[in-house]
Amino acid sequence: MSTTTADGHVHLSQEERDALRAKYRRERDKRMRSDGNDQYIEPTGRYAHFVEDPYTPKVERKPVTDEVTVAFIGGGFAGLCTGARMKQAGIEDFHIIEGGGDFGGVWYWNRYPGAMCDTAAMVYLPLVEEVGTRPTMKYVLAPEIWRHALRIAEVFELRKNALFSTNITQLEWDDADSRWIVHTDRGDRIRARFVAMGLGPLHKPKLPGIPGIESFAGHAFHTSRWDYGWTGGTPDGAPMTKLADKRVGIIGTGATAVQCIPPLGRDAKELFVFQRTPSSIDVRNNHPLDEAWFESLKPGWQKEWLMNFATLQTGGFAEEDLVKDGWTDIAIRVRDRVVRDLGASGSILDMATIQKAFEDSDDEKMTEIRARVDAIVKDPKTAALLKPWYRQLCKRPCFHDEYLQAFNRPGVHLVDTDGKGVERIDEKGAWVNGVHYDLDCLVFASGFEFATDFTRRAGFETVGRGGEKLSDHWQDGMRTLHGIHVHGFPNLFVVGLVQGGGLISNITHNLVEAGTTITAIVKHARETGQEQVEVTPDAESAWTQQIADAPQSFLGNPECTPGYYNNEGREMTRRDKLNVGSYPLGPVAYFQYIDDWRKSGKFAGLTFRRAHAPAAKAS
Numbered sequence: 001m002s003t004t005t006a007d008g009h010v011h012l013s014q015e016e017r018d019a020l021r022a023k024y025r026r027e028r029d030k031r032m033r034s035d036g037n038d039q040y041i042e043p044t045g046r047y048a049h050f051v052e053d054p055y056t057p058k059v060e061r062k063p064v065t066d067e068v069t070v071a072f073i074g075g076g077f078a079g080l081c082t083g084a085r086m087k088q089a090g091i092e093d094f095h096i097i098e099g100g101g102d103f104g105g106v107w108y109w110n111r112y113p114g115a116m117c118d119t120a121a122m123v124y125l126p127l128v129e130e131v132g133t134r135p136t137m138k139y140v141l142a143p144e145i146w147r148h149a150l151r152i153a154e155v156f157e158l159r160k161n162a163l164f165s166t167n168i169t170q171l172e173w174d175d176a177d178s179r180w181i182v183h184t185d186r187g188d189r190i191r192a193r194f195v196a197m198g199l200g201p202l203h204k205p206k207l208p209g210i211p212g213i214e215s216f217a218g219h220a221f222h223t224s225r226w227d228y229g230w231t232g233g234t235p236d237g238a239p240m241t242k243l244a245d246k247r248v249g250i251i252g253t254g255a256t257a258v259q260c261i262p263p264l265g266r267d268a269k270e271l272f273v274f275q276r277t278p279s280s281i282d283v284r285n286n287h288p289l290d291e292a293w294f295e296s297l298k299p300g301w302q303k304e305w306l307m308n309f310a311t312l313q314t315g316g317f318a319e320e321d322l323v324k325d326g327w328t329d330i331a332i333r334v335r336d337r338v339v340r341d342l343g344a345s346g347s348i349l350d351m352a353t354i355q356k357a358f359e360d361s362d363d364e365k366m367t368e369i370r371a372r373v374d375a376i377v378k379d380p381k382t383a384a385l386l387k388p389w390y391r392q393l394c395k396r397p398c399f400h401d402e403y404l405q406a407f408n409r410p411g412v413h414l415v416d417t418d419g420k421g422v423e424r425i426d427e428k429g430a431w432v433n434g435v436h437y438d439l440d441c442l443v444f445a446s447g448f449e450f451a452t453d454f455t456r457r458a459g460f461e462t463v464g465r466g467g468e469k470l471s472d473h474w475q476d477g478m479r480t481l482h483g484i485h486v487h488g489f490p491n492l493f494v495v496g497l498v499q500g501g502g503l504i505s506n507i508t509h510n511l512v513e514a515g516t517t518i519t520a521i522v523k524h525a526r527e528t529g530q531e532q533v534e535v536t537p538d539a540e541s542a543w544t545q546q547i548a549d550a551p552q553s554f555l556g557n558p559e560c561t562p563g564y565y566n567n568e569g570r571e572m573t574r575r576d577k578l579n580v581g582s583y584p585l586g587p588v589a590y591f592q593y594i595d596d597w598r599k600s601g602k603f604a605g606l607t608f609r610r611a612h613a614p615a616a617k618a619s
């Protein structure tokens with residue numbers, strides 16, 4: 001029998017654990033499908049406008065044909081942080097080229113009601129100290145995050161560097177001239193010494209390939225292009241009054257849906273939540289940040305908080321848990337249990353002990369999460385269907401204090417599909433288990449492409465030395481040094497998580513580090529009069545090989561219920577591993593490694609070259 005101990009945690013018997021394993025396996029098997037990632041489709045035809053910008057009209061402008069030191073592709077936090085670092089280093093002549101009508105990246109696009117960040121603002125908002133913002137809450141809402149992005153742009157005067165509503169059509173390396181030629185859909189032809197790409201891991205909306213999806217005749221939109229014109233309301237939380245007489249359906253119950261279902265449930269006449277797999281919903285416990293406390297923090301606090309969060313979230317030790325949230329809670333539980341089990345058995349630290357401790361803590365955590373559903377959701381049938389039956393990190397953990405409560409509203413209906421998904425869509429609505437649901441509006445909370453080919457997600461080709469295409473170079477998976485440099489593509493930097501730190505619980509930490517690294521390299525090249533910088537084939541191979549050789553992280557676990565964390569349940573090939581893997585020793589080790597690498601000034605693994613001069617190998 002399970003017991004609750006003095007620490008407030010549930011402890012399970014071995015029998016209960018075995019029963020859980022069996023239940024998890026049954027639930028997983030129900031959801032396995034042969035088409036994996038191919039079940040999703042690109043928004044085309046009736047839905048082609050889902051990738052367009054509904055927020056900012058495109059203003060005609062003359063094509064730009066200038067020359068700059070850096071062209072940065074993407075105006076989200078990657079572009080903003082790199083832009084800030086470049087300005088701090090005295091580099092002024094660069095463009096930030098962005099498809100949207102303003103800075104902000106995901107926070108420009110995602111304006112759905114209730115949107116917020118699940119990572120504490122003290123660590124998620126980048127460059128807080130540098131730009132002097134004060135987060136109002138522990139977790140801040142999307143409009144505040146967007147305002148922070150715009151503040152970075154304002155403080156570092158990045159707006160004058162920006163080309164908005166502009167999509168890249170091709171990047172082309174001119175080796176004789178040591179310049180990138182940047183082509184855009186505005187007819188621009190920009191010459192850039194360096195190009196950096198910060199496109200985001202999850203930015204291209206995807207749709208479920210449900211039979212009949214094209215036939216729906218009601219109103220429809222993807223959560224990343226919320227249509228307030230149709231729903232009424234605002235991203236700041238004004239009620240969506242136009243939904244008062246509408247029957248709305250939402251497909252998906254991932255992190256996005258969890259945030260927008262409470263306001264939708266409040267405002268729609270009726271809301272039908274089509275669920276394939278329930279999310280795990282831990283407590284949010286949001287609260288205002290005390291102004292006096294915030295002002296008392298010592299300069300340099302954000303760096304300390306960032307490393308504290310990254311350390312604890314990945315199983316390390318720190319004197320204090322500064323952030324103290326659901327992300328650090330699970331990691332600390334696992335870590336403490338490993339320590340306890342080792343102490344009790346006197347055994348040495350090995351993988352089996354760690355895995356057992358992980359599984360035990362996870363079982364307990366998920367049992368608590370399921371008990372929370374029972375405590376909140378009044379209808380026992382609905383509560384049963386909202387319980388997640390998998391290990392916590394099989395899917396993106398969610399944190400919310402109003403999501404489960406929304407199902408107590410009379411107008412909110414959970415339509416569970418028993419792992420199968422919506423059966424069919426027709427002109428008037430959706431079918432599940434042979435029942436038709438009439439809908440005025442269908443909201444697709446169906447997520448974003450992940451780990452599909454880089455070039456496909458980017459929407460343009462990058463052509464390097466000798467006409468080599470990046471899509472060909474990466475045909476068998478990404479190959480980089482540090483997740484940033486690619487051989488055959490001089491003066492090109494890739495900014496992201498893959499093959500780098502891979503800290504998924506705090507994406508912006510990865511981006512700030514990358515911005516600092518890129519700026520250090522550009523500055524060094526300028527100061528020493530080098531025209532080209534490129535990773536050596538050996539350094540690229542060695543780095544790539546260690547990503548391929550790394551033990552499969554829990555996130556790729558094929559035992560998990562399918563989702564984008566585990567390649568939809570399909571065994572990871574070497575190529576898949578290279579496209580999602582990160583530094584095998586973890587984010588903290590990566591951040592420390594890259595800091596040392598930068599500070600050494602040697603830039604090991606890179607070759608700097610004056611124009612047409614033989615390569616000068618970095619030591």
Ligand code: NDP
Pocket residue numbers: 116117118119202208209210251252253254255256257259274275276277396417420421422445446447448562563564
């Ligand atoms: P997800 O990919 O996480 O969710 C897609 C949802 O659609 C899943 O619930 C999926 O079910 C469901 N679905 C897919 N096909 C069907 C079908 N045929 N019938 C019914 N349901 C279907 O997308 P999200 O937009 O929710 O989140 C994407 C990521 O964005 C998150 O993981 C997170 O990284 C990020 N995010 C971050 C936030 C933050 O706080 N910082 C907030 C919101 C999002 P199933 O689970 O069965 O596959």
